[in-house]
Structure formats: structure tokens, C-alpha cells
Amino acid sequence: xxxxxxxxxxxxxxxxxxxxxxxxxxxxxxxxxxxxxxxxxxxxxxxxxxxxxxxxxxxxxxxxxxxxxxxxxxxxxxxxxxxxxxxxxxxxxxxxxxxxxxxxxxxxxxxxxxxxxxxxxxxxxxxxxxxxxxxxxxxxxxxxxxxxxxxxxxxxxxxxxxxxxxxxxxxxxxxxxxxxxxxxxxxxxxxxxxxxxxxxxxxxxxxxxxxxxxxxxxxxxxxxxxxxxxxxxxxxxxxxxxxxxxxxxxxxxxxxxxxxxxxxxxxxxxxxxxxxxxxxxxxxxxxxxxxxxxxxxxxxxxxxxxxxxxxxxxxxxxxxxxxxxxxxxxxxxxxxxxxxxxxxxxxxxxxxxxxxxxxxxxxxxxxxxxxxxxxxxxxxxxxxxxxx
Numbered sequence: 001x002x003x004x005x006x007x008x009x010x011x012x013x014x015x016x017x018x019x020x021x022x023x024x025x026x027x028x029x030x031x032x033x034x035x036x037x038x039x040x041x042x043x044x045x046x047x048x049x050x051x052x053x054x055x056x057x058x059x060x061x062x063x064x065x066x067x068x069x070x071x072x073x074x075x076x077x078x079x080x081x082x083x084x085x086x087x088x089x090x091x092x093x094x095x096x097x098x099x100x101x102x103x104x105x106x107x108x109x110x111x112x113x114x115x116x117x118x119x120x121x122x123x124x125x126x127x128x129x130x131x132x133x134x135x136x137x138x139x140x141x142x143x144x145x146x147x148x149x150x151x152x153x154x155x156x157x158x159x160x161x162x163x164x165x166x167x168x169x170x171x172x173x174x175x176x177x178x179x180x181x182x183x184x185x186x187x188x189x190x191x192x193x194x195x196x197x198x199x200x201x202x203x204x205x206x207x208x209x210x211x212x213x214x215x216x217x218x219x220x221x222x223x224x225x226x227x228x229x230x231x232x233x234x235x236x237x238x239x240x241x242x243x244x245x246x247x248x249x250x251x252x253x254x255x256x257x258x259x260x261x262x263x264x265x266x267x268x269x270x271x272x273x274x275x276x277x278x279x280x281x282x283x284x285x286x287x288x289x290x291x292x293x294x295x296x297x298x299x300x301x302x303x304x305x306x307x308x309x310x311x312x313x314x315x316x317x318x319x320x321x322x323x324x325x326x327x328x329x330x331x332x333x334x335x336x337x338x339x340x341x342x343x344x345x346x347x348x349x350x351x352x353x354x355x356x357x358x359x360x361x362x363x364x365x366x367x368x369x370x371x372x373x374x375x376x377x378x379x380x381x382x383x384x385x386x387x388x
Contacts, residue, residue: 038287038294040064044347045131045384052134056084059215060134063284066296069138069327069335071122073207076137078215079125081250082168082187085235089211089219094149094203098163098241101154108205108219114152115144119202119225120329124300126228126255126274127374130381133282136300138333141223143204147197150239155197159241162196163248164189164222167235172249189233190246191224200225200331203236225331226302227276228376230255260370269372276302279362280378281309281354286340286385293343293387297321297352299334304356311338311352321352343387351382 043064052060061077071077089108096104106114122138150162166187174181191201202223205212212218217234224231230250247253255274260267281299288294295311310318321338328334336352353362365379 037289039289041286041288041293041385041387043131043286043383044386045382050132057081060132061137063133063136063282063298066284066298066335069324069333070208071137071139073139073210073213073216076139076207076216077125077128077135078137079127079135079229080168080187080234082166082170084214085167086214087167087219087235087237092219094220094236095238096149096153096241097238099156099159099243100150100241101156102152104153106149111144111149111203111205111220114148116142117144118142119204119223120332121202121223121225122300122331122333123223123225123227123229123232123277124280126230126376129374129377130282130379131383133284133381135229136298139207140209141202141204142206142209143202143220143223145199146201146203146222147199149203150197150241155193155241158243160193160243161241161246162191162193163240163242163246164191164233164236165238165240166217166233167237174249185248186237187233187250188246188248189222189231189251190248191231195224228255228274230274255375256373257376258372260372267370274375278302278376278378279304279354279356279360281336281352281362282381283311283350283352283383286350286383293340295321295338295340295350295352297336297338299323299336299354301354301356303330304358304360306334307355307357307359309334309336309352309354311340311350313340313350314348318353345387347384347386349382349384351380353380 052062058079059077061071061075093105093107119141121141125135128135169184169186171182172185174183203220204223205220207216212221220236222233222236256271257274258269258271260269277300279301281297283295283297285296286293299306299309309321309323311321312318321336324335355361363379368379
């Protein structure tokens with residue numbers, strides 16, 4: 001077969017075989033969604049001074065580089081508050097303490113003996129917002145269900161709050177009435193009993209078939225599928241189970257959404273904790289192949305099935321887009337494409353919106369005007385392109 005007659009799929013298969021990954025049939029998740037010959041149409045709404053990486057604590061995924069469902073570990077959007085602790089995987093022990101029948105100190109090998117499975121899950125930082133939308137990623141994680149690990153310790157009936165501490169820590173000023181204290185605290189988040197003992201929460205030690213990187217929380221992290229990134233504690237070192245509510249800074253004071261709601265004709269401002277992701281879609285890239293234009297986008301949400309996704313060009317009507325059937329995992333990214341016909345030279349604005357099976361429609365920015373904090377921003381994101 002001549003090279004110019006080979007498809008992009010054929011070329012990738014050959015590359016994988018050379019790399020030692022050759023199998024009888026390459027799974028769809030391993031293949032890029034872009035066709036051979038596609039070229040990018042540049043967005044005009046990206047500032048020139050964007051810092052995709054801000055060492056040592058922040059990295060943005062350039063969504064224009066998305067060419068398949070899984071984000072490479074070194075491109076996965078990431079941020080944290082207390083730096084990147086270095087932990088010896090061989091010496092690592094996960095402590096389980098508090099209201100359990102048997103306190104535990106589990107090595108990675110101990111955890112792997114409890115069970116090992118894969119989970120496809122994507123998430124975003126609760127502060128992720130357009131047009132860059134780069135604090136996100138999607139991966140195939142390997143680990144064990146949290147419930148299996150907790151069952152091995154035996155959870156006492158009085159247990160109500162499950163607190164997850166990372167190995168990362170820092171000094172914080174804590175105010176209590178008229179007094180202020182400076183104390184060293186670990187990063188912590190909690191789950192209530194119902195959520196912690198449900199089948200979904202997951203302890204991961206690998207991403208896309210490789211051990212976690214330092215940026216992704218090596219050697220072990222918590223994943224709460226369908227929840228925002230802050231809930232997925234990295235460098236997990238201890239699970240402490242208690243009866244009282246946990247009120248650490250990043251649980252009850254820092255990650256809150258302040259939103260106005262009309263109740264009996266009066267605006268009431270409610271403060272809620274950042275937990276499950278709100279329905280969201282965004283356009284990641286626009287490509288050209290000859291005179292054909294294709295729009296590629298991403299849907300993120302809490303696992304509720306998606307009913308539809310649509311794209312609008314300029315002030316035209318909403319048009320149905322096509323969801324990629326290979327991205328059907330409950331908590332994974334849902335990729336979609338829209339064949340943009342009749343694209344004319346000049347500036348254009350494109351926007352997407354998703355609708356789930358509960359009838360929830362991704363809101364406009366105007367519909368979120370009563371939300372006062374920038375967290376949980378899930379409004380429709382207009383993107384601007386120039387057609388030559």
C-alpha cells in the first residue's frame with residue numbers, strides 16, 4: 001500500500017505496533033477523532049499573553065490539541081494550593097483511621113490485592129471557564145473502588161463524615177471570632193457516608209496505563225466521578241472517618257458557589273458547596289479539509305445521560321451535532337462534531353449547548369447573572385474564528 005493511500009487509522013496502527021502495542025484490533029479509544037488532512041482554523045479569541053503553564057502549580061490544556069478522547073498525563077489541566085509533594089511509592093502507606101473496626105496502613109500492593117479495575121472519567125476545575133476552558137482533562141484511570149477499601153477496614157455505624165487528607169500542606173491563618181491563629185494544615189476534602197460508601201468513588205494509582213505523575217497526585221489519588229476537580233484529592237495519604245462535619249478551608253470556606261434564587265417573589269442568596277459538575281459543553285477546535293469544515297467539541301457533566309448537543313453559527317438557528325459513539329462512558333468526556341456547511345470568508349461566532357435526559361439545558365451567561373462567584377461556570381461559550 002502506498003503511503004498516500006493509507007488512512008490516518010492505518011498510520012496510527014503501524015505506530016502502535018512499532019511501539020510494542022500491536023494487537024489484532026486497535027480499540028476505538030486509542031484512535032484520534034480527526035481525519036487525515038485536517039488542518040486547524042485558528043480561533044481569534046485567545047489572548048496573546050496566555051500562559052499555558054505557570055510553574056510550579058498550574059497547567060492549562062490547550063483544547064485546540066484535542067484529537068481523541070484521552071488527555072496525555074503531561075497535558076492534563078492541573079492546579080493545586082500547596083505545591084507538589086514527592087512521595088516514595090515503595091514506602092507509601094495509606095492510613096485509614098477514626099470510626100473503623102480496624103485501623104489500616106495500606107501499601108500500593110495491599111490496595112492492588114483488594115482489587116484493580118479501570119474507570120474512564122473526565123473532570124474540570126470548578127474555576128474552569130471560557131474561552132480557554134483549559135483546566136480539564138479526560139483519562140482512563142486504574143485503581144480500586146473506595147468502598148472496597150473501606151469495607152476492608154469495617155466502617156462503624158456512627159460514621160457520618162469521611163475526610164480525605166493529601167500529603168500536601170501549608171500554613172493557614174484561621175479566624176475564630178476576634179482571634180486569628182496560624183497553623184499548618186493538610187489539604188482536605190470530605191464526603192458524607194452515603195456518597196463515600198456508594199460504588200462510584202475510586203482510588204487511582206495509574207492514568208492511561210502509566211503510574212500517576214507528580215502533577216496527577218502520585219502515588220495515589222481520590223476520584224469522585226462526575227464531581228469537580230477539587231473533590232478529587234491528590235497525593236492521598238489518609239482517610240479519617242468521623243461523626244462531625246469537616247469544615248476545613250477548602251471544604252466549607254474556599255470552594256463555595258453564591259447564587260441568587262427567587263423564593264416567594266424575593267431574591268435569596270444561597271451558598272452551596274462545590275460538588276457535582278454542572279452540564280457543560282464547549283467548542284474545542286475547528287478544522288478544514290479541502291472545502292469542508294468540522295467543529296469538534298466536548299461535553300462535561302455529572303454522568304447524567306446526554307439527550308442532545310447543538311451548535312449555532314453566528315445568529316443562525318441551533319443545528320444538531322453528532323456525538324461520537326466511542327465516547328459513551330458514563331463519566332468520561334462526550335466528544336461531538338458538527339459539519340459546518342456553507343462557511344463563508346470572514347469572522348464568525350460559534351457556540352454549543354448540551355441538553356441532558358432530565359431536560360436540563362446548558363444555560364446562557366445571562367441566565368447565570370445571579371451567580372456571584374465565578375466557580376461552577378457552565379454557560380454557553382461563544383468561540384470566534386476567521387475563515388480565510
